[in-house]
Amino acid sequence: MTDTTLSTQESIFTSTARDWSSDMTTFKGVPWGKAMMWIFLLSDTFIFTCFLVGYMVMRMTVTQAWPVASEVFALTVWGVSVPLLLIAIMTFILITSSGTMAMAVNMGYQRRKWAVFWLMFATALLGASFVGMQCFEWYKLISEGVRPWHNPMGAPQFGSIFFMVTGFHGLHVSVGVAYLLIVATRVVRGKYDHTNFEIVEITGLYWHFVDLVWVFIFAFFYLW
C-alpha cells in the first residue's frame, strides 16, 4: 500500500481511519522504537496526572492551613529573601537542557556524531545538576521538620505529596541522565551507524517529557 503519498489527497480523518484499519503497521513512517516511546510516555502521563489529581483532591479537601509555597521555597541571597529562587533556577536549567537535547537530535540527523555526544553530555550534566538542586531542596525541607506524615507549617498532606511528586519526577530525571549517557556513548562508538540515528530523537522524546512534567509541577505545586 502506498501510504505517505496518499495523505495529501484525503482528509486527515480518512487517512487516520485508513492507517488504523490497515491491518499493517499503524504508525506509518514512524520507527517502531519511537512509537513505543510515545506509548510509554502516554502511560507515564496517566501516572503523573493521577498524582497531580491526587494533589488537587488533597488541596481542595484539606481544612488545615496549606503552606505558602513562595515562602517555603524562598532562598536568602545576600540577606534578601527571594521567593522561589531555587525552583526558578531549576526550571531554567531544565529548559536549557531541553534546548541542548533538541540540538542533539538535529545533529543526529546530520550524522555529526561528536556534536551529538557533547550536546547529549551537556544535557545529562544539566539534568544531574537539576537532581543535585532537588537534593538540596529535600535536605532543606527535611531539616525544617517536613516529613511524609508531618509538616510543622500546617497540613501534613503537604509533606506526603511533596516528597511523592518531586521524588517521582527526580527519579525520572535521574533515569534520563543514565539513559542519555548510555545512548551518547553508543552513538560515538558507532552502534547506530547503520540507522538514521532516530535513537537520539527517541531519547529526546523522553527527556522533553521530563521537562513537560516539570512545567505542570512548577505551575500547580510551586506557583499555586
Add this chain to the structure above:
Amino acid sequence: MATEGQQHPIKIYFLIWLLLFVFSFFSYLVDYLDLQGNLRWFLIVVFMLLKAGFIVAIFMHMKWERFALIFGILTPPLALVVLMFLMAIESDYAWSTRVVYMGEDPAPKPELPEHMSHKEHGEEIDH
C-alpha cells in the same frame, strides 16, 4: 516505508527555546509580583499550557507527525481531564461536609515559616 527523520531548521528550535525562557520568566514574575485571585490562576494556567504546547509540538515534533500518531497519543489524556473535573466536584463536596458536619475552619490562616517550631507536635499527630 519511509523512515525519514524529523529534520527541521535549527532556527525554530532556538525560537522555541527563547519562548520557553520568556514564558517561564513571566510565570515566575506572577509569583514574584504576588498576583492573587483569578488573575494569578489564569496567568499560571495560560503560561503552563503555552509551554507544554510548544514542547510537545516543536521539541517532540508532534506538529510534523502523521495524524494517526497525533490522534493515538493526544486523545487518551482527555479521559484525564474528565477525571480532574469529577474529582474537583467530589473534593468540593468532601470539603463542605468537613466544614458543615465536623466544624472545621473554612479559612485557616497559613503560618509563616519563621514561626516554625516543633513545640506544637501534639497537635498534628491526630491525623
